[in-house]
């Protein structure tokens with residue numbers, strides 16, 4: 257039996273005003289895509305950032321198994337070690353490209369600097385790999401030297417995907433990556449993401465307010481309301497037979513769409 261890549265138990269982040277996320281429990285297996293859905297303010301981004309160690313948890317544990325099988329408790333990881341894992345094992349795709357890209361350097365540098373951080377130095381090879389990745393995310397490699405500020409929103413999000421996947425991470429966190437995109441651009445982005453993630457066998461935890469996104473991408477879904485997971489299970493089961501009244505509401509809203 258394959259070991260979970262992430263084992264989350266009793267995880268809470270309390271902002272002190274009754275807001276945050278509380279007592280979250282789940283396991284994530286290698287190659288699995290999990291969506292966290294819920295309305296605005298339900299605690300999705302808080303949970304994601306606490307999982308990734310960007311916010312300090314107030315209770316509970318997040319156990320991560322790295323590619324060598326070693327286990328790390330992420331809630332009390334020294335900062336240097338967290339950064340090392342973030343470089344070598346994880347990716348983090350943000351809602352706003354400007355938070356996840358370096359807007360002042362070229363598209364090629366945005367991709368290759370992640371490899372340089374892992375010790376790769378050969379200029380020709382870095383440039384070749386960066387060009388290959390631009391093509392994988394459907395950006396013309398002739399745009400290698402352009403800055404992301406000259407790209408459309410959809411291209412910027414695809415560039416973020418390239419920047420995050422180039423290091424062959426095992427786990428990628430995504431915080432509402434389609435939030436700022438037009439519906440037609442969203443569909444293309446989701447299709448591409450699904451393909452790349454599946455081909456590389458990467459585990460993904462994606463925050464979205466849209467159960468339709470979960471339907472496209474995720475084997476499993478957590479439904480959050482007011483900081484708590486009110487329903488968790490296979491996405492298909494939640495869509496076909498939602499148990500919690502709030503999940504029923506979410507499902508009926510996508511059926512109407």
Ligand SMILES: Nc1ncnc2c1ncn2[C@@H]1O[C@H](COP(=O)(O)OP(=O)(O)OP(=O)(O)O)[C@@H](O)[C@H]1O
Pocket residue numbers: 271273275276294295296297298299300301302303465
């Ligand atoms: N730094 C903070 N201090 C205090 N309260 C916060 C802080 N950050 C977020 N909150 C509150 O915690 C709750 C959960 O916020 P969070 O951003 O996790 O929700 P979300 O489900 O991701 O929402 P959205 O979809 O709008 O991004 C909200 O009520 C928010 O106002």
